[in-house]
Amino acid sequence: MKKAMSIFVLLIVLSSCKEEVVEKPERLIERAVMVNIMYDLSLLEAIKYQNPTSVENYKTNPAEFIFKKYKIDSAQFAQNNRYYAADYVEYKAMSDEILKRIDQEKAVADSLVKLENKKKTKLKKAKIAKDSLAKKDTVNPKRTQFKKQNLVKQALLKKDALK
Numbered sequence: 001m002k003k004a005m006s007i008f009v010l011l012i013v014l015s016s017c018k019e020e021v022v023e024k025p026e027r028l029i030e031r032a033v034m035v036n037i038m039y040d041l042s043l044l045e046a047i048k049y050q051n052p053t054s055v056e057n058y059k060t061n062p063a064e065f066i067f068k069k070y071k072i073d074s075a076q077f078a079q080n081n082r083y084y085a086a087d088y089v090e091y092k093a094m095s096d097e098i099l100k101r102i103d104q105e106k107a108v109a110d111s112l113v114k115l116e117n118k119k120k121t122k123l124k125k126a127k128i129a130k131d132s133l134a135k136k137d138t139v140n141p142k143r144t145q146f147k148k149q150n151l152v153k154q155a156l157l158k159k160d161a162l163k
Helices: 002-018 031-050 052-056 062-069 074-086 088-139 141-162
Strands: none
Touching: 031 052, 031 062, 031 074, 031 088, 062 074, 074 088
16 A cells, blocks of 8 residues: 555656646747847847936837837747746746847948948048148148149130130
8 A cells, every 4th residue: 555655646647747847828929039029128128227217208118119010019038938937947048049030130330330330440540531631731821822822823824825
């Protein structure tokens, strides 16, 4: 009897280990789509953190916009988030995937900023060079006036020579 009871308790314990802690939602969001939603929400939170007034200026809730984009509601997202979070290893993999994607986007943005800064410095240098050339002409106005007078004299001489 003790052996039977021990085996029965052991079977109950083993069978309970296989049972899922969180039920699968009725409207399960695919893993890839869930990663995209979490990525968009992460970007939204980063924007809110960096510049809180930028999101407050809009009358709509940005998170609701993201939910509309993926045709889900906040309750469905919460259920799916709870479901995926129940499996720590899978949820960590999803989070790592999001961080990797953010790092890639950051690298692209940083390179674009560097290119833009290079263009700005080139334009500044070109403007400075142009301004310095313009200043050279205006430094000696008598010289430019003298050149104009010489050109007028030469034109008159040529005109007289043609007659």
